[in-house]
Amino acid sequence: MAQQKRSDLTFNISKFDNFGAWYEEILQLAEVVDKRTTMKGVYVMPPYGCFMHNATMRAVEDAWVEQDIMHANFPTLIPETLLSAESGHFAGFVPEVFWVTKGGNSDLNPKLALRPTSETIIYSTFANWVQSHRDLPLKVQQTCQVFRCETKDTSPLIRSREILWNEAHCAHATAEESAEQCRGYWVGYKHVFEDILNVTGLYIRRPLWDTFPGADYTDVLDIILPNGKVMQSASTHFLGQGFANLFGVKFSDTEQTPADKQKELIAAQKAAKKAKQQEKKQKKGDKKEGESEPAPAEEEKQEPTEEVVIDHRKAAWMSCAGISTRCVASVICVHGDDNGLVLPTAAAPFQIIIIPILRGKADQDKPVIEFSQTVQQILKKAGIRVRIDDGPGKPGPKFFHWEMKGVPCRIEIGQRDMSQNSVCCVFRDQTKDDKFNIPIADEAGSNAGFIGRIREEFARFDERLHKKAIEFQTSHIEKFLEKEQKGETVTIDEIRKTLGLDTYNPTDKNADKYPRFDLSKPTVFRVPFISVGHDGKEPEAILRAATGLEIRGYDPNEALPAEGVKCIVTGQQATRYVYCARAM
Ligand code: PR8
CATH class of the missing domain: 3.30.110.30 (C-terminal domain of ProRS)
Known part of the structure; x- marks a missing residue:
């Protein structure tokens, strides 16, 4: 994306008076999304926005790994034959499916769908992976793209046609375990939204007429946007046994050897044959005296050629969870203000921007720049994401620029700060009246106190964002x-x-x-x-x-x-x- 000139970077649109314009403008200006594609609902994500998205997805992935939901990877293209195996669920998605009908110049048969979600491909694979109760629970996640031909107005991050998301899918042996997993999904999602992104919303269950296709129930997080409307920001679905029955995700819950299984199968077939013969005899016995034998029905005449197979296996209980770029959208919408983005520390590409206050005199500026670089190194070593803006230009426009980008903390370093071996901090949600100084080292030369204080201030800042988000929700x-x-x-x-x-x-x-x-x-x-x-x-x-x-x-x-x-x-x-x- 072409670098924008600083002079273009004054942002001042009222988030509450003109939310639509505010949102579109800040995404482009802060380089979260580049909308300049020619396709409806498809966007470029520049590095700044991509960092935010990846940071949230990583938080989700980690929450799932904590619950033993492990990474896996499934194909993007799904044959139509597989999709049509499942009617209820897929029918719900048919109007939104993008089809791939050609491979080079040849027609594809069957044609391939760009997955609108991955239930069909994942559960047909689960059928291969699950044999006995020892294979359960089976829990996977993937962070990937899915495609939905959204017909409503599209909007970057909020309603796109190529959706960047994380999906989790689990199979359990019992309904109780599956329901427990659904509660587990919300432990993970709540942690991501409330503790990491510092936003909040309504954790609710959809009415039955509005559940996910194929689900018994659907739970969602609805976040109130600055225009008063709500956005579904994550969802989990208790799928019952419907998918498992369709795709054959079944398990035996006994410790049988293959030989035992074979014996059981033969015995079951014999029993079924015997039962049928007895039924026939019974019918003959019921025949009144003098009545002639009725002609056997067509199917009765034929000896059954198929072996009777009794399936003793049980269907697994399935559940799934999905979360997308709407995470980043909610961060932007909930925390942003009339000056631009306000990013929680976990999602911010740069948590601190250091701005040396330069006078335009090389001999005076050089030591300030060097001191700023030293501070940057100290922070970097501690794992803090920090950038230094020592380029040309006055401090004022630099302040506005990084404010617009939502950097949580600005560190200003001038001659006086340098002489006191300290830095001057101001947080994104506060004004210059709230500035405070922190020494970068103690008397023994240790930076531990400095780093500790920065981390404390990060936590306070994140807490303030969370509190404000809760207040906004409560008041609406x-x-x-x-x-x-x-x-x-x-x-x-x-x-x-x-x-x-x-x-x-x-x-x-x-x-x-x-x-x-x-x-x-x-x-x-x-x-x-x-x-x-x-x-x-x-x-x-x-x-x-x-x-x-x-x-x-x-x-x-x-x-x-x-x-x-x-x-x-x-x-x-x-x-x-x-x-x-x-x-x-
Ligand atoms: C499932 N199957 O599919 P879900 N743009 C951005 N985000 C979106 C869009 C879109 N067009 N559509 C939905 N989302 C289940 C769960 C596997 C994973 C986001 O569920 O259809 C919404 O936040 O409810 C939604 O809650 C989430 O994806 C999951 O989509």
């Missing part, structure tokens, strides 16, 4: 707790009022169907609802038509609504509290 969710305590019923009209829909009348046909969210008010609502089963779909449609909000899900661990708590749509007894929001 209305749970109607007071009403609930008073035993009052929540109404659709109240939500319409909060959203300004009661007075909104878009007469201009170009106007939005719904007004923009007033961000000083909640944009996500937790309300009592009749059902999260398929029968809830119709009432949801009513809610959606009246408010523009969809039901995103519910907290499966939350206490159920008490007797008498009424559904916001039907007025009947509610069975769940659900979260309603507008999706991005």
Whole structure:
């Protein structure tokens, strides 16, 4: 990507007033994504953005390795024959599949799909790998690209057609173990989002009408964006035994030798034959006296040619989890401000930028640059990612540039700092009034205190980001707790009022169907609802038509609504509290 000139780098768009423009602009300017491709939904990721993505994927990979979910690699191209073996799941993806139909000049038969996700290829492989209960659990992950021909508006990192992601897939012997794995996925994801990226969101279960194709249930993390809408930032799926039955991921749970297995099979075949003969005899016996023998049905006439095989094996229980570039998108959206990116220390390509304050006089500047380089070496040795900006130009534009890039900490080094053997630090979320100095060595010449203090300040900075993210989320969710305590019923009209829909009348046909969210008010609502089963779909449609909000899900661990708590749509007894929001 062509280097941008410093003079082009003034960024000042209000994140909350103009989120769409802010997002697009900062991605390009900070070199997170280069949108200048000619293909819809396909982007270049320059080194700065790629570092952030790789750092988050590494954190996910490490969390999985911790849970014995090991790396593996599966093909990108999947034959149509394999895909059509699975109807329910794949049918859900058909409209989004990119097909490869030619190899050179020859037509491919079968044609090949660019994987929209990897269940089919992974589970057909699992069928080869799983024989006995000793092969379970089987747990794999891969960080790769999948392809979905998204028809909605595409947006870098958020909705791309070539999706960079990490997927985990596990097979277990029992439903309980598989469900436990699903909880384990969230231990990993929570760690990545809350502890590493310092963002937060709603951890909820999707209603049944909105589960992943082929899943029994789907759990997601929905993050509230600066425009008040929500973005699904990760998901896990409890797949039950459907996939295992289809692809033959089956195991025997006894310690049989092959000879035992053979004996058992022969015995089973004999027993089946005997049973059939007895059935025939029985039928003859049932025949009334004088009745002539009925002509045998066509299939009865033929001796069975196939051997009867009794499959004593059990189907495994499958689950999967997926997380994508939306991680980086959530970091950018949640922490960024009107001056640009604000990056948590774990995701920042450079955690510290050192800016020597130069006077333009070579003899005075040289020692300051050398001292800055010494500081850089000390930090580097301690494993801190640090860069020095000693290029031409005044400090002011350099400050703006690195602020826009979201570098967590700026170290300024001038003559005075150098003479005191210290550096001046300012963190990205603070102002110049919060600057503070740290000596780089103690009296004995050790840098341990300096490094220790920098690490402490990193942790404080990350904590401040997390706290701010939690506050933003809390202030944008209305749970109607007071009403609930008073035993009052929540109404659709109240939500319409909060959203300004009661007075909104878009007469201009170009106007939005719904007004923009007033961000000083909640944009996500937790309300009592009749059902999260398929029968809830119709009432949801009513809610959606009246408010523009969809039901995103519910907290499966939350206490159920008490007797008498009424559904916001039907007025009947509610069975769940659900979260309603507008999706991005
Ligand atoms: C699965 N199978 O496929 P999922 N651009 C960026 N991120 C996206 C996009 C997109 N177009 N579409 C989805 N995501 C399962 C789990 C293997 C892995 C992100 O699940 O379809 C979303 O954050 O729910 C989504 O939660 C995650 O990928 C997994 O996709």
